[in-house]
Amino acid sequence: xxxxxxxxxxxxxxxxxxxxxxxxxxxxxxxxxxxxxxxxxxxxxxxxxxxxxxxxxxxxxxxxxxxxxxxxxxxxxxxxxxxxxxxxxxxxxxxxxxxxxxxxxxxxxxxxxxxxxxxxxxxxxxxxxxxxxxxxxxxxxxxxxxxxxxxxxxxxxxxxxxxxxxxxxxxxxxxxxxxxxxxxxxxxxxxxxxxxxxxxxxxxxxxxxxxxxxxxxxxxxxxxxxxxxxxxxxxxxxxxxxxxxxxxxxxxxxxxxxxxxxxxxxxxxxxxxxxxxxxxxxxxxxxxxxxxxxxxxxxxxxxxxxxxxxxxxxxxxxxxxxxxxxxxxxxxxxxxxxxxxxxxxxxxxxxxxxxxxxxxxxxxxxxxxxxxxxxxxxxxxxxxxxxxxxxxxxxxxxx
Amino acid sequence: xxxxxxxxxxxxxxxxxxxxxxxxxxxxxxxxxxxxxxxxxxxxxxxxxxxxxxxxxxxxxxxxxxxxxxxxxxxxxxxxxxxxxxxxxxxxxxxxxxxxxxxxxxxxxxxxxxxxxxxxxxxxxxxxxxxxxxxxxxxxxxxxxx
Numbered sequence: 371x372x373x374x375x376x377x378x379x380x381x382x383x384x385x386x387x388x389x390x391x392x393x394x395x396x397x398x399x400x401x402x403x404x405x406x407x408x409x410x411x412x413x414x415x416x417x418x419x420x421x422x423x424x425x426x427x428x429x430x431x432x433x434x435x436x437x438x439x440x441x442x443x444x445x446x447x448x449x450x451x452x453x454x455x456x457x458x459x460x461x462x463x464x465x466x467x468x469x470x471x472x473x474x475x476x477x478x479x480x481x482x483x484x485x486x487x488x489x490x491x492x493x494x495x496x497x498x499x500x501x502x503x504x505x506x507x508x509x510x511x512x513x514x515x516x517x518x519x520x521x522x523x524x525x526x527x528x529x530x531x532x533x534x535x536x537x538x539x540x541x542x543x544x545x546x547x548x549x550x551x552x553x554x555x556x557x558x559x560x561x562x563x564x565x566x567x568x569x570x571x572x573x574x575x576x577x578x579x580x581x582x583x584x585x586x587x588x589x590x591x592x593x594x595x596x597x598x599x600x601x602x603x604x605x606x607x608x609x610x611x612x613x614x615x616x617x618x619x620x621x622x623x624x625x626x627x628x629x630x631x632x633x634x635x636x637x638x639x640x641x642x643x644x645x646x647x648x649x650x651x652x653x654x655x656x657x658x659x660x661x662x663x664x665x666x667x668x669x670x671x672x673x674x675x676x677x678x679x680x681x682x683x684x685x686x687x688x689x690x691x692x693x694x695x696x697x698x699x700x701x702x703x704x705x706x707x708x709x710x711x712x713x714x715x716x717x718x719x720x721x722x723x724x725x726x727x728x729x730x731x732x733x734x735x736x737x738x739x740x741x742x743x744x745x746x747x748x749x750x751x752x753x754x755x756x757x758x759x760x761x762x763x764x765x766x767x768x769x
Numbered sequence: 770x771x772x773x774x775x776x777x778x779x780x781x782x783x784x785x786x787x788x789x790x791x792x793x794x795x796x797x798x799x800x801x802x803x804x805x806x807x808x809x810x811x812x813x814x815x816x817x818x819x820x821x822x823x824x825x826x827x828x829x830x831x832x833x834x835x836x837x838x839x840x841x842x843x844x845x846x847x848x849x850x851x852x853x854x855x856x857x858x859x860x861x862x863x864x865x866x867x868x869x870x871x872x873x874x875x876x877x878x879x880x881x882x883x884x885x886x887x888x889x890x891x892x893x894x895x896x897x898x899x900x901x902x903x904x905x906x907x908x909x910x911x912x913x914x915x
Contacts, residue, residue, distance in 0.1 A: 681805060683829035687773075687781060701805035702829030705869060709805070721802035724827075757787045757833065759798070759809040759825035 377693025381739045384695040385671055385730030386528045386556065391622065392581040398625035399583065402618040410615050411606065420617050427624025431588050434627040435554075435573060436564035443589045443607045444620050448555035448576030449479035451589035452522075454600050454611065455551040455572045456483035459520050460492060462596035463549065467517030468492045473505045473534075474715040475527050480553055481711075484522075497523070502664040503532035503716050511542040521550045525568070526557035529699055529712040529728060530663035531672030533557065540569035549595065555579055555587075559630035560669055561638070571595055577619070581733070582626030586619040637733050641670040644731050647740050648673040655748045660722060662713065671732070676718060677725040679761035680754040685727060688750040694743055699726035721760065773830060774864035780834035785841050788823045795891070797883025800876050806832040810840070810880040814888055819843050819851055824880070831870035832877075838863050839877035848885055852898045854878055 382390070391399075402423060408416030410424045425439070432439040445451045460470055472484050474496045484494045495513045499505055505523050514521070521543045526533045536552050543550040551572040554563050558573075559580025565573055572595065577586030591597050591610075603612025630637075645668070653659040658678035677685065682698025689696055697703075699710025701724060713723040729743075755761040773781070790811035800807040806828030813821035822840040826833050839859050843851045856874040860866050866874055882899065889896050 679827070681828050681832075684781070684833065687778075687830045691782070700829075701803070702832075707805060707869060707872075709803075719802070720805075724802055724805055757784060757825055758827045759807055760802075760827050762789060762825055 377691065379739070379742050380693040381735070381742055382695045383729045383731060383735075383739075383743065384697050385732045386579075386728060387697055387730065388578045388584060389581045389732065391583050392626065392629060394629060395582055395622045395625045399618045399622040402621050406617075410617065411604070420615075423617055423621050424615055427620045427627075430624035430628045431575075432590075434563070434631045435558065435575070435590060436566055437590050438593070440608075441590050441593055443591065443611050444615060444623070445587040445589055445611055446585055446616065446619075447587045448477075448553070448574055448579070449587075450600075451574035451576070451587045452477065452479035452553050452555070453483045454589050454597070455553075455574055455591075456480060456520070456522060457487060457600060458597040458610070459549055459551060459572060459591075459595070460487050461598040463519035467515075467519045469495070469515055469517040469519065471495045471497060471510060471513055471518060471521040471523075473497045473499060473523045475499050475503055475505075475529075475712040476522065476524055477528065477553055477555065480522055480524070493517070499715050501717050502667070503527055503530045503662075503712065504664060504667070505534050505539065507535055507538040507542050510539050511546070514543065514546045514548055518546070518548050521548055523550075523552060524556070525552045525554040525563065525573075526561070526669050527663075527712060528556035528672075529710055530674050530716070531556075531669040532664045533561065533667040533669065535667075536568045536570065544569060557669065559627065560634075560671060562634070565590060565592070572597075577623035577626050580626050580630045583619045583622040585616060586623035586626075588623065633733075638670045641731050641733070641735075644735055644737065644740050645670060645673050647737065648729060648731075648743065651740075651744050652747070655744055656751050660718075662716070662718070662726070671730055673729040673731070675725075675727050676713070676722045677727060677751055678722060679725070679758045679764060680751060681724045682726050684754050685725075685747075685750055688753070689747065692746045692750075694746060697728040697730070699728065700724045772867055773834075774866075776838075776862070776864040777831060777834040777866065780837040780863065781830040784826075784833050784837035786821075786823050786837065786844065787825070789825060790821060790823050793823075793884075795884040795886075795888030797880045797885070797887055799880045799883055800828070802827070804872070805829060806873055806876055808832065808836050808876050808880040810836075810884040812843075812881075812884045812888060814848065817847050817849075819846055819848070822881070828873065828876075829870070831866055831873040834863055835859055835866075835873050835877035836880070839881050843881055848888075848896045849898055852882060852885055852896060854881060 408420040410421040558575035660676040682700030683702040709723040793811035824836040860874040
């Protein structure tokens with residue numbers, strides 16, 4: 371672990387933060403910067419070519435989630451899709467009532483959008499989760515009232531990888547006649563997402579979570595569901611998302627969706643093998659490691675832990691020196707200096723949440739990459755524990 | 770990753786004076802895990818000087834670097850000189866800290882002061898420049914973020 375030495379390997383294990391763009395995706399995008407640059411709304415042939423690309427991408431994204439192409443609204447990100455869903459659907463149903471249900475572990479683009487609606491007179495109920503991060507469908511049903519107009523529960527959580535029982539929840543929400551949105555940003559492109567099998571009314575996804583470009587996202591909204599746009603402008607995306615379409619990004623999103631659908635089974639079985647190796651080996655290699663998230667209902671590319679007695683940022687700094695990129699939900703790694711709301715909602719103490727580490731495996735990873743982590747991480751943990759007052763205290767009490 | 774100076778990275782990767790002094794003359798503990806950082810300082814005093822200073826830290830890169838720098842600055846100083854070590858001085862010696870990590874620099878100086886206060890109390894002596902009570906009011910405070 372020398373200072374400044376070039377690491378032996380570079381392993382990017384932060385694919386829940388963002389993925390690289392696949393070569394095929396980049397190839398697909400390139401012509402749309404210089405050759406095919408028309409505005410899709412123009413009525414000349416330049417416009418036609420761009421519009422054709424846009425509609426092709428729409429079909430590709432629709433195929434990934436089993437929807438009709440015309441129900442797809444392209445956005446600039448998963449965050450925009452979630453904002454459009456929460457605010458657009460809530461405002462669209464306001465005449466019926468002003469109560470919204472979300473889970474405690476939603477992404478901030480959902481939680482903070484809900485908070486904004488709260489300032490505008492909506493009431494928000496946050497459903498707790500169990501120690502694995504699972505939302506209880508009955509708990510959702512119990513909280514539905516006459517005034518409830520929207521339920522938004524994520525399909526999978528990006529921090530702990532837990533996959534929620536969305537079909538079950540959606541069934542109960544539907545029985546109550548309430549709209550149901552799911553944030554599938556962490557899951558779409560990685561596991562099977564079918565809007566009809568899930569039984570939802572709206573679904574968000576983001577291209578950069580499955581090897582598409584940053585700045586690409588989509589909201590799917592079932593036909594005839596009223597949605598108020600966030601922005602006023604022209605007729606793009608049926609007036610639901612005005613503004614000149616980001617054609618290269620949308621083309622990239624479409625290509626990434628096509629490849630994800632085609633390669634999902636192969637990617638998934640490979641990733642699960644690597645994931646399970648990491649999840650099974652780390653707690654054996656190092657004492658006092660807590661696996662966070664669900665033992666089986668977990669995203670294929672996702673492994674997450676809390677390493678006791680130490681803090682995440684220190685591990686991230688050392689791992690970066692070794693050429694390994696990961697994330698942490700520790701207070702110190704967040705700009706706001708707050709521990710991950712997800713880990714706290716799952717009942718972990720602040721002290722344990724401080725040791726959070728999150729690995730997002732990628733489609734190009736091999737077992738050697740996992741072995742490299744398993745070789746480099748334990749001495750880092752040991753080193754940080756040697757200077758930890760909490761570890762010293764624990765060892766003393768043990769004696 | 771926060772933008773840490775080379776000095777901070779050096780003290781984080783190669784912290785000076787890590788450990789515990791078993792027969793310490795004074796011990797100071799500050800911080801809480803909610804804010805993310807906890808520090809324990811141990812001092813050994815001889816002829817009114819800090820003959821040895823050691824620390825244990827649970828926290829981020831900045832917290833470790835601050836502890837290390839504080840211990841280095843304190844070692845060999847008289848008690849009167851050591852209590853003059855302020856968070857600003859520690860941060861300056863580290864060539865600055867990212868804004869949201871300033872609170873870590875408070876902890877280093879506080880932990881050292883606590884250890885000296887502990888020593889003064891045990892010996893029943895007064896040390897010029899040492900505040901009667903300080904630091905403990907920080908405990909219940911929200912983690913400062915600027």
